[in-house]
Amino acid sequence: MTSHTVLIVEDDKWLAEQYFRVLSAKDYKVTTTSHALAAIQLIDDIQPDAIILDVLLTGSTAFTLLHELQSYGDTGVIPIIICTNLADELTLENLSSYGVKQIIDKTKMMPADLVLALQNVLP
Amino acid sequence: MSATFGEHKQFLGGSLTDGIPSLVAAAHELKSPLALIRQLSLMLQENDLMIAEQKNILRQISLTSERALRLTSDLTRSVRLSDALFIMEPINPQQLCEGIVRELTPLFDANNRDFRLVFRKHPLLLIANRDLLRRIIMSFSDNALHYAESDTPIEIKIGLHNDGKTVRLGVRDYGPSLPADVLESLNDKLSNTQNTIHARPQSSGLGLYIASQFASFMNGRIGVTRHRDGSTFYVDLQASLQLNLL
Numbered sequence: 208m209t210s211h212t213v214l215i216v217e218d219d220k221w222l223a224e225q226y227f228r229v230l231s232a233k234d235y236k237v238t239t240t241s242h243a244l245a246a247i248q249l250i251d252d253i254q255p256d257a258i259i260l261d262v263l264l265t266g267s268t269a270f271t272l273l274h275e276l277q278s279y280g281d282t283g284v285i286p287i288i289i290c291t292n293l294a295d296e297l298t299l300e301n302l303s304s305y306g307v308k309q310i311i312d313k314t315k316m317m318p319a320d321l322v323l324a325l326q327n328v329l330p
Numbered sequence: 331m332s333a334t335f336g337e338h339k340q341f342l343g344g345s346l347t348d349g350i351p352s353l354v355a356a357a358h359e360l361k362s363p364l365a366l367i368r369q370l371s372l373m374l375q376e377n378d379l380m381i382a383e384q385k386n387i388l389r390q391i392s393l394t395s396e397r398a399l400r401l402t403s404d405l406t407r408s409v410r411l412s413d414a415l416f417i418m419e420p421i422n423p424q425q426l427c428e429g430i431v432r433e434l435t436p437l438f439d440a441n442n443r444d445f446r447l448v449f450r451k452h453p454l455l456l457i458a459n460r461d462l463l464r465r466i467i468m469s470f471s472d473n474a475l476h477y478a479e480s481d482t483p484i485e486i487k488i489g490l491h492n493d494g495k496t497v498r499l500g501v502r503d504y505g506p507s508l509p510a511d512v513l514e515s516l517n518d519k520l521s522n523t524q525n526t527i528h529a530r531p532q533s534s535g536l537g538l539y540i541a542s543q544f545a546s547f548m549n550g551r552i553g554v555t556r557h558r559d560g561s562t563f564y565v566d567l568q569a570s571l572q573l574n575l576l
Contacts, residue, residue, distance in 0.1 A: 218476075218477075219362060219366060219476075220441060220480065221366060221370070221390050221394070222365075222366050222369065225366075225369050225370060225373060228373065228383075229373075232378075241480065265477050265505075292358070292361040292362060292365055313361075313365040313369075314361055314364070314365045314368070316369070317372060318369065318372050318373055318376070
């Protein structure tokens, strides 16, 4: 059982629903948003333990959010799991300085991979 | 400091944005619906879902499949555009758009979105190929559904422009406005259809490129208008002279 709070930033509504379904079943407290800018406000409000982040979002991209999070001491330490169709184009080496702990390839992932990733990054 | 689009493009190695719509761009556009279908299918294989939830997932799978198929069909049509015979004829855009609204309403309903045609009191006629025009409006509508603010309506609007010489069909969405620099760049590119066209950072621009090709083939053009609370993607086509007879 877990009481961790997770923020999902994913602009595909049905995919966000799917993540919500999987994580809620494992008792994570899940909040979803489709916008990077809305996510910034939500992070202040709910103080998530981890963020699951798509890269290409409506409006601003994930990189806007990553830069913003690194601007503050408290948000800069939130572990981030990138979940993207562009996993081939990204490397953990390039993104680890932004708090990214894991990159999941949407095209290959299993539903349980989200849970495993969270278990890896959260105590 | 925020990542600019240029930085983002560089980050992706520019592979999605250079040159005419490539296999890479097509693959990118198809990845999203296919990845979603796969996730939903995998979820269905788990046995602890309620019947209502299973039905909801199945519906999402079929609607997502249809969206992906529309894109592949448009892509095929785009590639074969010069080889095929497309009949140009007077078309009542209101009737055509009513059909599109009927066809896409299940998809919009499933997303809890209102999709409607803003009716005109006086009907118009334009000169176009029915299939290509239908594909353009479907593509704009798909685009608006996916990228506009949730819980906002999507509207198709029909109007006369250019002293009655042009009929404009627009798909209006509500949400964050396109940044001014994106709009300027977009309008520049819309006048040069040799390149893929980006309206949204997460899009390869393939859909707009195809719509632009279809419009050019019908002696028309596509464009975008920025509003304070959203955007209108439109296609301008020649009004039919038979308009005067209506």
